[in-house]
Amino acid sequence: MTATLVGMGAHDRRADKDADFSAYMSARQTALYRTAYLLAGDHATAEDLLQNAFAKLYLSWDRVRDREALDGYVRRIMVNENNSLWRRAWKRREHSTDTLPETGSVDTYDDGMGGVLWSFVQTLPPKQRSVIVLRYYEQLSEAEIAETLGISVGTVKSQASRALAGLRARAPRSLDPHGPHHDESGDAR
Amino acid sequence: MNNTPLEDQVHDALRRTADPLHRTPFTVGDVRTRARRIQRRRAAVAAGAVAAVLAVAVPIGAAMVGPAQRSEVPPATQTPAPRLTGPILVDPRSAEVVESTSVPLLDVDGARLLTQEGTVDLPRAYDSLTPYLDGWVAVANEEGTLTLEVLDDDLRVVGDPVPTGGLVVSTDGQQVAWTEYADGRWQVVRAPVAGGTEPDTTPLAPGPEGAPVRPVGFLSATEVVVDRFDEAGEVTTYVVGDGAADELPGLLQATSSSAATGTLAGLTSTDLASGCSGVVDGRGQAGTRTWETCDHTLDSFSPDGRHIVGFAPDSDGYGSPTVSILDADTGEAVVDFEVAGSRRQVAAFHDRVGWDGDDTAVLTLLTGDERFVVRLGVDGSVQRVGGATSIDSSGLVVAEVR
Structure with missing residues (x-):
């Protein structure tokens, strides 16, 4: 089935979806950004993680029946993304050149x-x-x-x-x- | 001296770090834009630099069995496999175990290529690796930035690495093609793996390095399909051959091609909530659509071009919970597989496919925190490849040829 279905019904559903999603984002973005930052350790990556997670949530919005589970869905995507293979490899390389804090001097x-x-x-x-x-x-x-x-x-x-x-x-x-x-x-x- | 338990101190440290942050960097519009990109990427898993775990590798040396070895039986004489009803649950723990697969595997945590002939320790981790001349040609990936390196037979880099969009290998393993950026433009290079003749280089119209051209696959012995991305993320598909690049309509973005049938698969539409994919004829210039589906995101063709892999269109970050092998002529599912797992566990096929002959797809899958390599047959058979192990927890990725 390849027919294009663009009618008022679809338009209304899209508007409803955007309104619901916008309300959720407004309510939860600050808190979830903090989690993203703690996972990532820098703001650029944190923004990337959170935007990616919000985007995937947006795509799945109609299928997420349990609105109480939205934060968990976003956290799961962020954690998975942060742990993803290449990001992890990159982090490993990055840390291999990091100078760790001197524990003896910061007691x-x-x-x-x-x-x-x-x-x-x-x-x-x-x-x-x-x-x-x-x-x-x-x-x-x-x-x-x-x-x-x-x-x-x-x-x-x-x-x-x-x-x-x-x-x-x-x-x-x-x-x-x-x-x-x-x-x-x-x-x- | 602080007498607070370490756990409480960690809690306090995290709170003190995070709580002062009051950032709301995105609007819904930003998120919709990102969602649109994700939709396209899902339908073009082969082309996305973000999908950096993608790896392409072919066997070492001429004596090895190809990763996508074709049968000697012409497709036209074969009858379509009957449709198997109902999804087949893939439980790698209870599946029949085979020692190896002809599809080379790359170890994500270690710079190693695993083949039936043995293990090759690589100087670094590569996305793509294939024999070339006396050594190798490889693509390295640093956070999505791809560079092409030519290695000698001692795995030493020869010459300067160049920016690339990736490389692809012909089904018979005789030719390799890549894109590279030089002198203000992208160009497509096709070369015989064994050397003997000069590489065929086709320059494209000038453009920025940041708007990459990514090879999709071979469309014939002398034609290579590429996707050209512009800076806005729009994609144009070209068929490059005989020194010319011809735009091919019909797809928003190509994801795979078959030199056996002269067809391309890719994304046909997206409206954020869903994406549709299809197969088009690449032998004419019209890009005539053969069929379309909104039930699957299309991946690689089988070596003989008779089948194509389809993933769930709503795959999440872990991968796809299902994988289907479709009749490439019609889009009808021949067999559907579903990864077994409890509801509380992640259970997904990684969006990587290799072909072990014409009738068996090789994939990696994740259940819980374990990764497995499995062979899934057009006849519904399920086998776990037991002989290949990774050095760490990230597992192996299927190497494939598109």
Whole structure:
């Protein structure tokens, strides 16, 4: 069937769709941009992620029956895009040349900025970083993260565990009083 | 000393980073524009530089089996395969396992080419790689920017890399074609893989490097189909041969071609909510449409040109939940496959297809966080390729020849 169906009905549906979508964008763009930024680590990529996710949502708008699930749909697309193969490869190369913060010289966290930990989060592999952002910023449950990422709850747990271990390994001692830096005598390892 | 648990500190750090951001960079118009581009890209998965995982590779050396080896039986004597009713669930975990496929595979996480003859460690990751002269010609992809490199038999780069839109290889593996940008214009280069004669170079009208020309495939032994993108994203399809480039109407954008039948497949229409694809005759200059479908996004033709792969038109970022093998003459589905998976898992075919002979498509698929390579037959058969493994979690991508 290749007939062209361009009538008032289609036009009205398009207008309704645009109005609904516009309302959703207005309500959620700021919040979802923050998630995009935490996933991407820079504004250009964050904008790219979010615009791409909004565009795919727009294309799928009529098929997304559960309006409560829209944020999850957008998050899933952003995470997937950010983790996509070449973007990941590029990030890996980028990080291989990064100079990581000197943990010994930045041994304070209570500076009111959280910048040190954020810089460490940025060095995590994308999947681990996604789990960290969804868990500790979006505060999703492990099951919700599993659904968003399309992986098992067990994988979410293992990714989160690895991510936190990675952060502990890099973080200054004072950032993790309960981490493995300390033995019974309180000596740093 | 901070006595707050690390998890809470991470939460605080993320909040302090993100909460001050009050950005709303897009309008609905911006999003609609992006959506339009996505629609086109979905229908042209072969051409999109954004689809950077795309890779083209052909066997190493003349002794190897081609990735799209044709049968010796002329298509005209074959009867169409009967339509198989209902989608066939593809569960790679329970599928019959075969050791290998003749379709070369590229390891996404490692710079390696895997073939039935062995593994080749590459100097870097390439999108496209094919034997050329005594060495190779390859396309590297850096965030969507493609460059063409010629490598010697020790995999050392010979000469300077040049901007390219990609490369394609003829079905018989005897010819390679690519586009390159030089002196203010794009040109199409066609060359015998084994050398012996000078490459045939056809310059196109001058244009910016940022408006690329991407090869789609061979239309005959001497003709190459290319898509030329303008800076507004509009696409014009050309048939390049005998030193001339002739515009071919009929498609908004070509995605594949068949030298066996002289036909092209591509996008025919898009209205954001849906996209339609079709097949046109490439042997005339009118671009006469043979058939059209709004149920599938068309991908590569089988080597004999009798079949063509169709994905779901609404594939998302993970890929397509279904794949169909269509009769290339009529557009009728011969067999439909659906990837098995729970509702809570991602389950999708990657939009990459190779052909293992005329009747078996080779694809990668994702279920949950596992990736598999499968062979899907026109007869409905499903096999998992068990012998090829990647060095990391990103899996392998099917190498293909269009």
